[in-house]
Amino acid sequence: MIAPLILVAFAAIAGLVGGRLLLRVSWVHTSPHWGIWAWQALSMAVAGAIVLVPVTLAIPLLPVSSSAAQFLQTTSFHLMEHYSTPAGGWLALAALGVALCLLVRIVWLASSIVHRAVRARRAQLDLLTLVGQDHPAGFVLVEHGTPFVYCLPGRRRRVVVTSGALELLTVRELTVVLAHERTHLRARHDIALALSQLLARTFVPIPLFRRAHDEISALIEMQADDAARAFGDRTALAQALVTLSLEGAQRPAHASTHSVALARIRRLTSSPHRPMRLPQSISIAMATAVLISAPLGLALAPAVEAATQHCCTPD
């Protein structure tokens, strides 16, 4: 019975403390790929804990196979005892309903996100084939005055550059901008975004997931900036950022008051970053591994307790 309560506490504490921590530590921004992973690990841990709450409450109702009980060297009855609650069957039934609703919701949202993305990409590619021309430098050029550069992820991936952008950018700047976009495509940032968006939509009342989605959106830009630096210098990238955001296409107003572009330019023009040292990356890897496995461990704790307690062995 304690398991669901501990899971709720874990979700609340991890969500609050972890969320605040990741917003403060510097390595998240200096090593963005680690930052992305940390936010993903935190989201998975909290989401996992939340999902496991109704599941652990519903276990008394679930047909726990005798083989599972045998594996733990206990009986199913003894096992169930460790998961039962004073509220008894009704709570377990309600919990089962909640768990099923959550499952349906996640599956439905996931398929809706994928379906919409596929449809939008197909429409975009159709239009691109019509109005775009393949440029020898490996992107699609479209005739348009406003400078704009973007990429279309997916199986038929493309980088699109408007003629306005081509005119404004120098050769160096264009090279790094293309490298930035290609990093998005290669690293499949679209998948990372889709996953964080899925969690944000599944658990709407919980601010952590929306926050994670916002942070990951900014961090993928920084990761792409870092990768682009191999193809040119930071200054060229910062220049391109300034040029394109000054002259570029107006986006509809966002809820966020600051733009990622500002953070990126500051990051590029500040002192050169040193790559993360091995001890630090090892400790982050270990911490995230513990974080992700914690919910399942907490959910299985009563079962382990049942196994270790002295019990009648079935004959």
Place this chain on the structure above:
Amino acid sequence: MKQLGELEAAVMQRLWQWQRPVPVREVLEDLQRERHLAYTTVMTVLDNLHGKGFVRRVKDGRAYLYSATMSREEHTAGMLDQVLAASADRGATLLHFVGHMSQEELAELGSALSSVQSDRSDDGSLG
């Protein structure tokens, strides 16, 4: 699939160029200067384009006359509008290089901005 897209683009090219309603035969003859094509292929392509809303058709006797619904510029503008709208959603469909920054945000950059722009004057432009 890719070949069909190229063919559609080739057909639209002609429609945008001529800017008048044309029958299938005229499009076919012009395309045949560059490649081998069957009448039915071009007819299918124009049918697809009609289905997608890129061309309109008017009956002239027994045949249809096709013309573009929008200019190439309008198509491009429409496509980029879609891109901007999708990017506002911050979904996974596309990843644009950078959004628009306000003058206030630019003012915040201060010295960082001026050092960047002074370096820029030494660089040539792509043209």
